[in-house]
Amino acid sequence: MKTPKKKTKTEIQFQIKTILSEEEKLKEWGEGEWLKEPDQVTFEYRGIQCLVQRMMARETDQSIFGGHLCGYIRIPKDHCLYGKDLELSSSHIEVHGGVTYNEMEGENHWIGFDCAHSYDTIPSMVEMRKKIKKDMLEKHPWILEKSPIFIEGYRNIQYVIGECKSMVDQLLSINNLNSSTTTCEGCGDFEKENPFDKPCEPETHST
Numbered sequence: 001m002k003t004p005k006k007k008t009k010t011e012i013q014f015q016i017k018t019i020l021s022e023e024e025k026l027k028e029w030g031e032g033e034w035l036k037e038p039d040q041v042t043f044e045y046r047g048i049q050c051l052v053q054r055m056m057a058r059e060t061d062q063s064i065f066g067g068h069l070c071g072y073i074r075i076p077k078d079h080c081l082y083g084k085d086l087e088l089s090s091s092h093i094e095v096h097g098g099v100t101y102n103e104m105e106g107e108n109h110w111i112g113f114d115c116a117h118s119y120d121t122i123p124s125m126v127e128m129r130k131k132i133k134k135d136m137l138e139k140h141p142w143i144l145e146k147s148p149i150f151i152e153g154y155r156n157i158q159y160v161i162g163e164c165k166s167m168v169d170q171l172l173s174i175n176n177l178n179s180s181t182t183t184c185e186g187c188g189d190f191e192k193e194n195p196f197d198k199p200c201e202p203e204t205h206s207t
Contacts, residue, residue: 015042019054020064028064029123033156041157046172049074050164052157055114067123069155071164072101072112073171080174082109093170096155096163113163115155123154 016038020028025035039054050073055066075082081092083104093099093111097120101112116122 012043012045016040019056025067025123029067030126032121032123032126033154034067034123037157041161043161045165045168048076048168048171050161050168051110051112052160052164055116063124065124066116068114068116068120069157069160070101070112070114070116071095071160071167072110073164073167075109075111075171077107077109079171081111081171092174093167095167096159111167113167115160119153121154 017040019039022035034054037054039056041052043050050071052069052071054069057065059065085102095113096115097113097117099111100114101110103110
């Protein structure tokens with residue numbers, strides 16, 4: 001009799017949720033990887049909560065705009081970026097399109113990114129892009145070589161999960177608060193009374 005395999009600490013447990021059926025997605029957005037993907041994935045990586053969410057908004061004509069994915073991670077309360085502004089988070093975390101979400105939800109601080117940039121494929125806009133591309137090809141064929149909006153680039157579940165994990169790795173590489181100063185990789189030392197208000201002058205750093 002085989003002994004049941006024990007779960008290791010490195011295994012990630014994914015919880016998935018489907019909001020729209022495959023038929024609904026096909027009707028709204030046409031063919032694509034999104035048809036068989038879940039619409040929400042939650043998981044924990046290296047002790048940090050992560051969330052992948054498909055964005056959808058019902059328009060006045062009842063069509064559903066969006067279909068693209070966004071990724072989020074929750075910053076722990078004892079981390080030096082907890083409660084800090086978007087610019088600071090963006091300067092420390094490199095992720096697809098940059099940090100575009102930085103909000104406190106109660107006492108929970110979430111930062112995240114979206115896959116709805118000019119170089120991303122948004123499912124609800126696929127047909128519109130095809131029409132625009134056809135019109136542009138007839139009138140201005142040269143622009144297709146320079147404009148990123150005609151480059152196919154749907155960022156799927158696996159990609160967004162990978163970006164979330166990368167954000168966590170970067171977050172954990174940044175130093176947390178210590179007893180005397182707040183030190184963050186790339187930003188230097190800050191005054192303890194209001195650690196992210198202004199940086200110390202260069203001469204205050206030890207050599």
